[in-house]
Amino acid sequence: MSIRTELAPYLRGYEEKFTSGGEIRWLPHLLYFHPQSHRSEVVNTDSVGFRYATDGDRSYSVADHGSADSVRLLAGSSTVFGIGASSDAWTLASRMNVHDERDQTWLNFGGRSFNSTQELLLFTLYRHLLPKVDEIVLFSGFNNLSLARMPQVRDEDHGTFFQYNMYNEMFPPKNEPKAVSPMRSLLRRKEEAPAPVPPSISEQITYAADLTLRHLDAWKALASTWDAKITYILQPLSGWVRDKGSREEELIFDELERLGGFAAMYGDILSKDVNVEYAAKLEQGAKNIGVNFVNFSPVMAESAPSDEWLFIDRIHLTDNGHDLVARKILEHI
Known part of the structure; x- marks a missing residue:
């Protein structure tokens, strides 16, 4: 058993259908989304695939919000979806429902492994299921930055996406044969030209x-x-x-790095200087279009006890992390 699973055994509830190594539900337009009507002690989804958020003694979702006259949306990728939460009740949207004294329910509008293109498409495709929306919080940004280092972004109008290689193996261009085996695919890659050099970190930040x-x-x-x-x-x-x-975090981070983890692939992104530069570009751009912006890392740094276990990996949160972040979001919107 891994250290991470030993410390958080409920993570097994995500493995079969909510990780890149599990079952992927391929969809037109969005590429992929969560399984429909999934039931477990850890994760539950509605008839479309949105995760439920709890509010009091009830659960609500995009496709199952009862007779609500209006709602609030928390949108984004896997952190909003709630990877790392021990149950639906400990996702960000659910914790915001606990701490927000206003009447409208926060709905979980997160899509695991989504970039900003997919986040926008998700909203465009499913907004017809929603009542009036009074407030939207987009809690996002990392996936665009991490994907900006991929060489294929130069060939894409709307950014590349996670599962890119898997998608191309499943649906190869007509002039390329589908790989018949992992070994043949490996041999083919060895014969190909060296991989292109990723963009510089400044280019990645600007693109993202x-x-x-x-x-x-x-x-x-x-x-x-x-x-x-x-x-x-x-x-x-x-x-x-x-x-x-x-x-706990340091034990998990060390284990993940031994398995070929985050720092090995995205080490330069972890720099606080990158956060400052990326946030500055986003803040100025958001100001230009009249959208409120919050760089959450300094906010969290000011209130996070040094010894409290908040991250389940370098991106996703523990139950305590979700609760802390939910409270601070409400203070800054």
Whole structure:
């Protein structure tokens, strides 16, 4: 058993259908989304695939919000979806429902492994299921930055996406045969030219910020149909919040690095200087289009006890982490 699973055994509830190594539900337009009507003690989804958020003694979702006259949306990727939460009740949307004294329920509008293109598409494709939306918080930003280092972004109008290689293996271009075996695929890669050099970190930041702001402008236009308040929050990374994590975090980080983890692939992104530069571009762009912006890593750093276990990996949160972040979001929107 891994250290991470030993410390958080409920993570097994995500493995079969909510990780890149599990079952992927491929969809037109979105590429992939969560399984429909999934039931477990850890994760539950509605008839479309959105995760439920709890509010009092009831659970609500995009496709199952009862007779609510209006709602609030927390949108984003896997951190919003709640990877790392021990149950639906400990996701960000659910914790915001606990701490928000206003009447409207926060719905979980997160899509695991989504970039900003997919986040926007998700909203465009499923907004017809929603009642009036009074407020939207986009809690996002890391995925666009991490994907900006991929060489294929130069060939994509709307950014590349996670599962890119898997998608191309499943649906190869007509002039390329589908790989028949892992060994043949490996031999083919060895014969190919060396991989292109990734863009510089400044180029990655500029690309990710420009793409994010383009889509944020579209979010604002759609939100205006309800006259909904909209806030963009640049999500925290463990390395942007504090130099050294809690005892549990450091044990998990070390184990993940031994398995070929985050720092090996995204080490330069972990720098606090990257957070400052990326946040500055996003803040200026958001200001230009009239959207409130919050760089959450400094906010979290000011209130996070040095010994509290907040991150389940370098991106996702523990139950305590979700609760802390939910309270601080409500203070800054």
